Amino acid sequence: MAEKEQVKPLASAPFRSDLNEEELSMQFNFHQRNYLKCCGCFTTLLLIPAVVLLILSFTAFHIHHPQITMNSITVQQLHQDENQTLRDSDIKMSLVVDISVKNPNVASFKYSDAVTRVYQEGTVVGEARNPSGKIKAKSKVLLNVSIDVSVRRTGGMMKMGINTRIDGRVKIMGVIKKSVVPKMNCSMRFDVLTKAFQEERCGQNVMI
Structure with missing residues (x-):
């Protein structure tokens, strides 16, 4: 093999x-x-x-500050104590302050409280509050504020001041959020004889 x-x-x-x-x-x-x-x-x-x-x-999404404007202030009632001297007496007034608030943002402005105070020589002599609310985008609302005021007469013309403060927040698309507190400060003189306010001067102030 x-x-x-x-x-x-x-x-x-x-x-x-x-x-x-x-x-x-x-x-x-x-x-x-x-x-x-x-x-x-x-x-x-x-x-x-x-x-x-x-x-x-x-x-477009830049948050602008709401603007407060005082359109008018009128005296509804006025009472002066007749038992006191003309130049040194207490005056009680019921005021109606017409205020407009403009929201220039592309989103609504929600506010929790709106406070208006009346001052005489730095002292608060009257206060009123408006309930919470919402101002739509690019819109304006009117606030009629009724305030009972008790002031001390210091002559025929009295210096007074009005301050309005609104605490609120702007939220855009749930992403951009910002708390703003627009304020308006006004100074004026009240003529006791004509029962009218004169020389009104107002300015804006915003707290962030």
């Missing part, structure tokens, strides 16, 4: 370490570029809405 021919193993190809390292480097660089591209795209997607919101916050 013929001897079986021995099968010689094929000679293995020489190991080329330099080629394997080059291939690995190319694959690594390829994956790294893809990773950087994905990160760049993801970052861009995050930055676009952030930039848009930032631009809107300085333009």
